[in-house]
Amino acid sequence: MIDYLKEIFYGLKSLFVGLGITIKYFFKPIVTVQYPHETLEMYPKYRGHIELTRNEETGQPKCIVCGMCQKACPSVCISLDGEKPEGAKGKVLTSFILDFTKCSLCGLCVEVCPADAIVFSKRYNLASRNRDEYIIDLLKRLEDKKR
Amino acid sequence: MDTILQLINTIVNTEPFRAILYIVGMIIFVALNAAYLVLMERKVAGHVQLRPGPTENGPFGILQPMADGLKLMTKQLLIPDGVDPILFRIAPVLVMIPAIMGFVTIPFSDSIAARNMDIGILVVFAFATINVMGLLLGAWGSRNKYAVISAARVVSQNIAFEIPMLVIVVTMIMISGSMNLHTIVSQQSGGFWNWNLLNFTASPLMPAAFLILFTCMLAETNRAPFDIVEGESELVAGPFIEYSSMGFGLFFMGEYANIVIGCSLTTILFLGGWGCPFGLFPGIHWFLIKLYLLIFTVIWIRWTFPRTTFYGLLNLSWKVLIPISFVNLLITSAMLKVF
Numbered sequence: 001m002i003d004y005l006k007e008i009f010y011g012l013k014s015l016f017v018g019l020g021i022t023i024k025y026f027f028k029p030i031v032t033v034q035y036p037h038e039t040l041e042m043y044p045k046y047r048g049h050i051e052l053t054r055n056e057e058t059g060q061p062k063c064i065v066c067g068m069c070q071k072a073c074p075s076v077c078i079s080l081d082g083e084k085p086e087g088a089k090g091k092v093l094t095s096f097i098l099d100f101t102k103c104s105l106c107g108l109c110v111e112v113c114p115a116d117a118i119v120f121s122k123r124y125n126l127a128s129r130n131r132d133e134y135i136i137d138l139l140k141r142l143e144d145k146k147r
Numbered sequence: 148m149d150t151i152l153q154l155i156n157t158i159v160n161t162e163p164f165r166a167i168l169y170i171v172g173m174i175i176f177v178a179l180n181a182a183y184l185v186l187m188e189r190k191v192a193g194h195v196q197l198r199p200g201p202t203e204n205g206p207f208g209i210l211q212p213m214a215d216g217l218k219l220m221t222k223q224l225l226i227p228d229g230v231d232p233i234l235f236r237i238a239p240v241l242v243m244i245p246a247i248m249g250f251v252t253i254p255f256s257d258s259i260a261a262r263n264m265d266i267g268i269l270v271v272f273a274f275a276t277i278n279v280m281g282l283l284l285g286a287w288g289s290r291n292k293y294a295v296i297s298a299a300r301v302v303s304q305n306i307a308f309e310i311p312m313l314v315i316v317v318t319m320i321m322i323s324g325s326m327n328l329h330t331i332v333s334q335q336s337g338g339f340w341n342w343n344l345l346n347f348t349a350s351p352l353m354p355a356a357f358l359i360l361f362t363c364m365l366a367e368t369n370r371a372p373f374d375i376v377e378g379e380s381e382l383v384a385g386p387f388i389e390y391s392s393m394g395f396g397l398f399f400m401g402e403y404a405n406i407v408i409g410c411s412l413t414t415i416l417f418l419g420g421w422g423c424p425f426g427l428f429p430g431i432h433w434f435l436i437k438l439y440l441l442i443f444t445v446i447w448i449r450w451t452f453p454r455t456t457f458y459g460l461l462n463l464s465w466k467v468l469i470p471i472s473f474v475n476l477l478i479t480s481a482m483l484k485v486f
Contacts, residue, residue, distance in 0.1 A: 008467055012358075015452070022195050022451040032198040 042122035047105045051121040052096060052142045061142060062117035065091035069109035069118060077102040078109060093139060100126075100134040169261040173250050180407050181400040182212035188446050195450045222392040230389065231288035238285025239390065239397035245277040246404035253411050254329045256421040256431035267328040268316060271412060275367065278405055279305045285398070286386035294389060297382045300375055300457065304366055307461055308373075311468035312363035315356050318472070318479045319416050322349045332420030339424040344417045348486065350479040352471070357417045359468050359475075361441075364409035366460070368402060371449035375457055410441040 033040055042048070052061050065082030077099040082091040110118050128134065158164055186201065186208065193200025201208030226235060252267035254260035264270060279301055286298030322343065323331045335341050343349070344357050366373040369385070377385030387398040414420060414437045421434040455463070 008471075018451050019447065022447060025197060026191070026194045026447075028197060030194075030197055030199050034199070034202070 039125075042124060046120065046122055046124070047107065048121040048123040049098060049100045049103060049105070049126075049136060050109060050118050050138070052093075052138050053117055053119055054142060061093050061096075061139065062115045063093045063096065064115045064117070065093050066114060068112045068114065072108045072112040074106065074108065075102040075104055096138040098136045098138055100136055101131055165261070169251070170247075173247050173261070176250070177247055177400060177404045177407070181403040182216055184403045184406070184442065184446075185215065185399075186212050187443070188449070191443070191446045192450050195447075216396075219396045220393055224392040224394060227289075227389055229290050231290065234284045234288030235389075238281050238288055239387075239394045239401075241281030241284060242278055242401035243281075243397045243404075245274040245281070246401040246408065249274045249404070249408040250411075252328055253408070253415070254332060254420065255434050257329075257429070259431055260329065263327065263329050265325075265327050268320065268326045268331075268412075271328075271408065272313070272316070275405065275408065276305075276309070278401060281401070282386045282398075285390070289386075289389035291389050293382045293384075294386050297376045297378075297385045297388075301369065301386060304369070304373065304376065304460060307464040308363045308366040308468070311359050311464060311472040312367065314469070314472040314476055315360045315363070316416070318350070318356060318476050319343065321476075321479055321483060322346065328415050328420075332415055332422065335419040336422045336426075336429065338422075338426040339419070341422075342417060342419040348482070350475055350482055352475040352478060353417075355471060356475050357413070359472050360416065361413055361444075362463075362468065364406075364413060365445065365448065366464070368405045368409055370406065370445055372452040372455050373460055374449075374454060375460060378454060406442060406445060407438070410438050410445065413441055414438050 052063060054060065055062050063080070063082075065080065067080065070078045070080055078097070079099075080093065080096045082093045084091050105120075107120070110120065126134075159168075189211075190200040190208070201211040204210040204214050226232070249271050251261045252264050252270050254263065282301050283298045286294035286301075289295075319331070320326055323334050325331060335343055339345065344353060346353050350356070365371075369376045376382070382388075387395055390398060411434075414434060418437050418441075420437075421431060422429045423433050
């Protein structure tokens with residue numbers, strides 16, 4: 001009889017303890033991210049598609065148009081072109097096209113680049129009904145970013 | 148001007164007008180409650196889990212129930228092959244009508260009640276029991292094994308929990324000497340020390356009786372942690388698995404209406420109805436505050452406890468609730484005899 005009452009008492013007590021915990025959480029602030037309205041900053045090692053970087057002093061792309069990334073790429077998704085303006089020291093990048101539909105994000109281009117001109121972007125919201133949207137003109141992207 | 152007022156007064160006091168007012172008012176009250184309790188449920192669930200709940204439709208998601216209702220109404224009312232054509236159609240109505248009828252004697256305030264009957268409490272319980280019948284018929288008419296299994300669970304659960312509930316109610320009737328809900332509330336007027344919850348002169352077990360009635364109310368309305376009836380993992384959706392569109396909507400509204408009835412009854416029997424806890428300004432607002440605090444507790448309980456097993460449920464009723472409620476009945480009758 002004593003055990004029976006004890007069981008009821010402790011069972012009831014545990015229920016109230018549980019209720020106490022949930023009501024405490026009820027008044028705590030929200031921790032979730034309201035995704036479409038707010039997004040998280042991606043962590044530094046995240047591998048989005050590659051993008052070009054700019055020389056801070058001149059404002060031009062760091063790329064020296066050596067073509068190493070193009071050669072290193074196992075999926076042949078990089079195609080770049082440059083020209084040598086008269087009187088200039090080296091080549092200047094005129095187009096840098098990334099075919100992201102084939103890219104496997106292996107990072108060989110980033111590793112091989114002698115001028116540190118290529119980095120991974122932090123872009124992760126990639127969805128489209130159209131393949132052409134993943135043929136990305138990185139030079140244009142860099143210029144868009146400048147503005 | 149006086150004559151117009153008099154005319155309005157006479158019209159309001161005529162029988163057909165009262166009936167129409169009651170029916171329209173109650174359907175609106177029940178529908179709004181069902182819609183907004185769903186929102187409240189989702190909001191509470193969200194905040195307990197540290198997320199905001201619905202936010203997209205309107206500010207704080209207050210238009211979400213409208214969107215849900217529109218979606219339910221525009222869905223196809225599907226009647227599967229092989230169901231019992233009459234029972235299948237009649238069951239949602241059998242769930243909904245008693246739920247609305249249950250409100251007929253509930254006094255929202257001193258003057259607001261559809262009909263102040265001397266057997267008020269009996270009427271509420273009589274209609275509340277038909278709800279089970281509706282669920283059983285709907286499940287049987289669906290010709291679906293999941294529905295039939297969950298209907299069997301509804302019935303056994305309701306039988307098990309009806310006993311302690313009614314024993315507690317009998318105790319309350321013995322204390323107040325009346326089945327009239329208005330009288331029961333009037334006896335508790337004044338302040339919270341007059342409430343039946345703290346009526347220790349009648350029985351020292353009164354808070355326990357309150358907990359038992361509340362627990363039974365949870366079980367009768369098939370709410371968590373006693374929602375084995377609709378255990379999603381094994382029974383998909385409960386007795387109304389085959390229903391779509393507003394057929395399902397009616398079952399759902401009936402369920403929430405029953406929660407409102409159960410909480411109203413608990414408020415009336417134990418928490419002094421429309422009376423203020425401090426004896427100031429009694430009125431409908433106090434009834435609604437207490438009612439929605441109880442409903443909040445119902446939702447709070449749902450998002451705290453996991454579902455019980457069927458044995459746990461029946462053991463709770465037969466081994467704990469029924470003995471304690473009978474002990475309470477004995478003590479109360481002894482106290483009534485002595486004092």
